[in-house]
Amino acid sequence: MKNFIANLDYFFKEAKRIIFLNKLSNIFTFLGAVLILLILATVVTGWSISSRLVRMLEEEAEISAFFHEDMDENEVFALAEDLDKLDGVWNVRVVDESEAYERMEEILANDAGILELFDDNPFKAYIEIRIDPGQIDSIVETVKDYKDIDYVRDNRGVLESINDIIKGIKTVGTLIILAVSITTIIIISHMIRQGIYNNREQIKTLGFLGASRMFIGFPFICVGLLITVIAGVLASLVMMLIIHNGYLAMGGSIPFIPLPPKGNLVTGVTLVIMGVSIILGMAGSLFGLSSIKEH
Amino acid sequence: MIEAKEVSLRYRDGTLALNNINLTIGEGEIVYITGPSGSGKTSLLKLILGMELPTSGTVKVMGKQISGEKTEELRSLRKKIGPVFQELKLVPGRSAMENVMMGIRFLDFSRQEIKKNAADALEKVGLSHKAHSMVENLSWGEAQRVSIARAIARNPGLILADEPTGNLDHDNAINILNILTSFRQKNTSVVVATHATHLIENQKNITIIRMNQGNISIEKRGDEA
Incomplete structure (x- = not known):
């Protein structure tokens, strides 16, 4: 460790030399890394916004369970408590006839007058069950099997659409992040291999003198880290600008999209990009370094 | 310090560089390897440094087998x-x-020791005034002395020098050999491969290994040169 610290200035000088030895190629590598990390930042931002949207949609996922009309209030509440304990059920609420009527009035709004044509309240009490949309099939089947339940209205089409959206966003996001990560690692490792090739005689000599792989390789790790971290900073700054302008534009024109607080989004995206930059720089460098042969 | 038993080295192209040699070099011993080009001098040094591995036989250096x-x-x-x-x-x-x-950066030296050892070594080989010159701007002889400085700055237990006086004038060559042999006092063994047999004619307390087509003959020279 003492030796390592004593040589820190040497490692950074060597890293600088490796970068300048193949300046043009490294500039393009750097620009490539900025663009890739910018794509990643865009995906992370999109994911963050859509996750919030999805969470809101998930919270709206519900089924309605209609029970026998001859059940008294205590029995209904006992049934609701039972349903609340089911796996995948987030929350249960009993909606009585008058609340059902009021809800319909709200839905019909200006046309609510049509309800006055009925002599009595035509709506039945039911149990509103908020659920995990991913478990709709099993929950509906279980609820249907209760002897006190007459039938279940499940909005399956809507819930399945929500589920598909969630799965789609997760899959596309994961694929893009995977592609970006692999591409970055390949670009950085190729750059490191190029550096190793350009310095092969020096590496051989150091090996014959007894230098460890760590000593020989650390300047190359510094190069990989330096390029991805600076690229990460640049990509984060550009993304901040995009988010700022995006909020100004979207906040006014598409008010129904629930955007997360700007500060939180910027901090989150910056942290993710910087973390990923460090990890990818490190991984790319180590992958490139694996091409140094022991002898 | 160095022990070679029935060592042969054959390169991939079939060239036999060393042929069943036996050799023992002790601590503080000064050894000159002489012989014509292609006789196996460099191969023997490479074997001791582990740059080549023996095709057969064993080589032990400082108690460790080259493998x-x-x-x-x-x-x-x-x-x-x-x-x-x-x-x-x-x-x-x-x-x-x-x-x-x-x-010497990766040896157990502090930052100050690294600088001091390097400066001292360059001074010993008479290159203090060129310490900050780029090596590509030095003459071959000067570059050779930098290479020697790099070896002695390490305070090694064994010095392996392949033609260290090859491009030096007579005075500088004698000076370099004197520097190398002075390590005997530190109990450092010195193995020098050289063509310049005239430079060692008057040296005492040395071992001369004569090589020819991968075979060796050993001459021990005592105080009476």
């Missing part, structure tokens, strides 16, 4: 050796001082 599998052991052994390569192996784009420092 392809024991990479870490080989590395720690190389740290104790000060090699002077025939082709110098200096790193271009760096000064003489940086080259010498680069060769």
Whole structure:
């Protein structure tokens, strides 16, 4: 460790030399890394916004369970408590006839007058069950099997659409992040291999003198880290600008999209990009370094 | 210090560089390997440094057997050796001082010791005034002395020098050999491969290994030269 610290200035000088030895190629590598990390930042931002949207949609996922009309209030509440304990059920609420009527009035709004044509309240009490949309099939089947339940209205089409959206966003996001990560690692490792090739005689000599792989390789790790971290900073700054302008534009024109607080989004995206930059720089460098042969 | 038993080295192209040699070199011993070009001098030095592995037989250096599998052991052994390569192996784009420092940075020296050892070594080989010159701007003879400085700055237990006086004038060559042999006082063994037999004619207390087509004959020369 003492030796390592004593040589820190040497490692950074060597890293600088490796970068300048193949300046043009490294500039393009750097620009490539900025663009890739910018794509990643865009995906992370999109994911963050859509996750919030999805969470809101998930919270709206519900089924309605209609029970026998001859059940008294205590029995209904006992049934609701039972349903609340089911796996995948987030929350249960009993909606009585008058609340059902009021809800319909709200839905019909200006046309609510049509309800006055009925002599009595035509709506039945039911149990509103908020659920995990991913478990709709099993929950509906279980609820249907209760002897006190007459039938279940499940909005399956809507819930399945929500589920598909969630799965789609997760899959596309994961694929893009995977592609970006692999591409970055390949670009950085190729750059490191190029550096190793350009310095092969020096590496051989150091090996014959007894230098460890760590000593020989650390300047190359510094190069990989330096390029991805600076690229990460640049990509984060550009993304901040995009988010700022995006909020100004979207906040006014598409008010129904629930955007997360700007500060939180910027901090989150910056942290993710910087973390990923460090990890990818490190991984790319180590992958490139694996091409140094022991002898 | 060095023990070779029935060692042969055959290169991939079939060339037999060393033919069943037996050799023992003790601590503080000064050994000159002489012989015509292609006789196996460099191959023997490469074998001792672990740059080549024996085709048959065993080579032990400082108690450690040279082997392809024991990479870490080989590395720690190389740290104790000060090699002077025939082709110098200096790193271009760096000064003489940086080259010498680069060769000792990974040894157990503090930052101050690294600088001091490098400066002292360059002074010993008479190159203090060129310490900050880029190695590509030095003459071959000067570059050769930088390579020697890199070897001696390591305070090695064994110095392996391949033609260290090859491009030096007579006075500088004598000076370099004197520097190398002075390590005997530190109990450092010195193995020098050289064509310049005239430079060792008057040296005492040395071992001369004469090589010819991979075979060796050993002459021990005592106080009476």
